[in-house]
Amino acid sequence: MTAKAKPAGITSLQQEGRVFKPSKEFSKGAHIKSLAHYKKLYSESVKSPDKFWAKQAANELVWFKPWKTVCQWKEPVAKWFVGGQLNVSHNCLDRWLNTPHANKAALIWEGEPEAPGKAGEVRTLTYKQLHREVCLFANVLKRNGIKRGDRVMIYLPMLAEAAVAMLACTRIGAVHSVVFGGFSAQSVADRIFDCQAKLVITADGGFRRGSVVPLKRNVDEALTLKDSQGDRLAKTIEKVIVLRRAGNEVAIEEGRDVWWHQEMECVDAQCVAEKMDSEAPLFILYTSGSTGKPKGILHTTGGYLLGAKMTSKYVFDLRDEDVYWCTADVGWVTGHSYVVYGPLANGATSLIYEGAPNFPEPDRFWRIVEKYGVTILYTAPTAIRAFMKWGVEWPKKHDLRSLRLLGSVGEPINPEAWLWYHENIGGKRCPIVDTWWQTETGGIMITPLPGATPTKPGSATLPFFGIVPEVVDEAGKPVPRNTGGKLIVRKPWPFMLRGLWGDPQRYKEVYWSEVKGCYFTGDGCRQDKDGYFWIVGRIDDVLNVAGHRIGTAEVESAIVSNPKVAEAAVVGRPDDLKGQALVAFVILKTGVKPEPALREEIRQQVAKEIGPVAKPDDIRFVEALPKTRSGKIMRRLLKQIAAGVEIKGDTTTLEDINVLAKLSQAEE
Numbered sequence: 001m002t003a004k005a006k007p008a009g010i011t012s013l014q015q016e017g018r019v020f021k022p023s024k025e026f027s028k029g030a031h032i033k034s035l036a037h038y039k040k041l042y043s044e045s046v047k048s049p050d051k052f053w054a055k056q057a058a059n060e061l062v063w064f065k066p067w068k069t070v071c072q073w074k075e076p077v078a079k080w081f082v083g084g085q086l087n088v089s090h091n092c093l094d095r096w097l098n099t100p101h102a103n104k105a106a107l108i109w110e111g112e113p114e115a116p117g118k119a120g121e122v123r124t125l126t127y128k129q130l131h132r133e134v135c136l137f138a139n140v141l142k143r144n145g146i147k148r149g150d151r152v153m154i155y156l157p158m159l160a161e162a163a164v165a166m167l168a169c170t171r172i173g174a175v176h177s178v179v180f181g182g183f184s185a186q187s188v189a190d191r192i193f194d195c196q197a198k199l200v201i202t203a204d205g206g207f208r209r210g211s212v213v214p215l216k217r218n219v220d221e222a223l224t225l226k227d228s229q230g231d232r233l234a235k236t237i238e239k240v241i242v243l244r245r246a247g248n249e250v251a252i253e254e255g256r257d258v259w260w261h262q263e264m265e266c267v268d269a270q271c272v273a274e275k276m277d278s279e280a281p282l283f284i285l286y287t288s289g290s291t292g293k294p295k296g297i298l299h300t301t302g303g304y305l306l307g308a309k310m311t312s313k314y315v316f317d318l319r320d321e322d323v324y325w326c327t328a329d330v331g332w333v334t335g336h337s338y339v340v341y342g343p344l345a346n347g348a349t350s351l352i353y354e355g356a357p358n359f360p361e362p363d364r365f366w367r368i369v370e371k372y373g374v375t376i377l378y379t380a381p382t383a384i385r386a387f388m389k390w391g392v393e394w395p396k397k398h399d400l401r402s403l404r405l406l407g408s409v410g411e412p413i414n415p416e417a418w419l420w421y422h423e424n425i426g427g428k429r430c431p432i433v434d435t436w437w438q439t440e441t442g443g444i445m446i447t448p449l450p451g452a453t454p455t456k457p458g459s460a461t462l463p464f465f466g467i468v469p470e471v472v473d474e475a476g477k478p479v480p481r482n483t484g485g486k487l488i489v490r491k492p493w494p495f496m497l498r499g500l501w502g503d504p505q506r507y508k509e510v511y512w513s514e515v516k517g518c519y520f521t522g523d524g525c526r527q528d529k530d531g532y533f534w535i536v537g538r539i540d541d542v543l544n545v546a547g548h549r550i551g552t553a554e555v556e557s558a559i560v561s562n563p564k565v566a567e568a569a570v571v572g573r574p575d576d577l578k579g580q581a582l583v584a585f586v587i588l589k590t591g592v593k594p595e596p597a598l599r600e601e602i603r604q605q606v607a608k609e610i611g612p613v614a615k616p617d618d619i620r621f622v623e624a625l626p627k628t629r630s631g632k633i634m635r636r637l638l639k640q641i642a643a644g645v646e647i648k649g650d651t652t653t654l655e656d657i658n659v660l661a662k663l664s665q666a667e668e
């Protein structure tokens, strides 16, 4: 157990213990108006979960056919709203058509490039327009051979078309798997292989900080990559749909590649939403675990959508007049639940921005807030810390008074960043919701409700309705308050993952074997005297670098694929900006000189195997790694060396004590 009581990067401010109560004014207009109101609903939700969720599912979603059983739980397999039928795109689009929402902006999109003195490209899609686009594109998918249950890979920049593609899949019952545009050709190929996708949707290129990311070229390469037996990884791919975005030159392979805009002209705008079983697979999203192979997290239809809708409504306190902006990329689960499905299921206006927060200058976000009158902003601590570094003069240039609520997600937010966000972005008037959840949980699990929960900077506070998190010790027993332990969830919830694509055994081992009968989160946590949850961060071999989840084993395997490398161990060290930075300890093969150029070569190799997000920040060439007599790398010691702190704890299991002295010397 390595969880410590204090989250990395959190300073003395934590002891300050300030509590921020929701303002009367905010509470008055909120869905949940007081802590007592929250507590009452929460207690009902956990005392009679079936009753609670049944009522919510009936109120929030449109069902084609009612369910027979609310929850069927046969550990570790959960089924929710069994027998019920619905369609996600119907719930996000069609249901708003004959209402006053029809002509409301569903999506507001702004592109990254701006000519000097000229604003970026803008596109607004009303619910009616988005519905039409989705119907057209669903017919394009059908025309290109996609049927119910088929897997479709989406590898697109942050464009309205990414949402269109996702919704079109759900409309015809195809299962999408979105891959973040920052991942490499190899990652695309591995994921296609794992889920046996039939079709890829991509763009010629995407804009990022002024340059063009050649997405189509990566797809072309992915489609040629082979496994160790010489078999093509992506041989299940029959078609590639290419969206024109950046205008860069691309190769088009006759018979395989088709243009989005040309296909859209060949179809009509009638497309009935398929009646899908509540438990029909909705999407697969790959995320890192503690082995070299990413896990395909599977979410299904009814329970997931209910979670996305309810959490959006209550956590962001959504109202009809809001302009809501979640800055996450659709390549992450946050983009799924809180850019696309949650807001649209609520009939909200969701803003999508294509590019980087500091392009062309560090005030881009604040200009966007001002320009569209954004009322709710949901972003990551790593971004907030970057804004702090860039200086308060950038937000100060803009009128941010439209904001009424701020959110944070992805990693623990240190109190300094929290307070900076509160003062400089929220003008001391906006509640901050620090939301803890995971790709696996599908939606927000531990969070303040902004009109009800007093907040403490650095704490995600209390569980959402129906969620029963607990902090337990090695033996799975609840620990006393203010004691560190493992964070688990006791009961199944509707929006939990349903498994790992094609790997039920691993699903059981990773999530349901650590603590008997409970879902294991992989996070360390403590609860304070008020029952507030303070997440410490991962306690497995998963790192959180700038809000991106990265498996150390994946990076290690990318590094050792370099023929000059004999062995590698990757650990995290605290980083002011990114939360954690990646440090790689690398042993070179005999005779290979530890030249500085080799560091760059290794970094490039990782970018190629996984993607630029996983490039190590620090590469240290060493002669040996600290190992136990049974040959297990002692990461605990490496972490201390990487952080430059004194080595503490037991070193008696170390096979060769001299290794430590040498490692410390290897630091530059």
Ligand code: WT7
Residues within 6 Å of the ligand: 287, 332, 333, 334, 408, 409, 410, 411, 412, 413, 434, 435, 436, 437, 438, 439, 440, 460, 521, 522, 523, 535, 537, 538, 544, 547, 548, 549
């Ligand atoms: C891991 C999940 C949640 C969607 C985006 C990331 C960390 C997430 C918080 C928070 C402290 C947090 C955890 C978690 N995390 N939110 N508010 N406070 N830690 O999803 O890539 O699946 O990563 O992110 O360590 O396990 P993900």
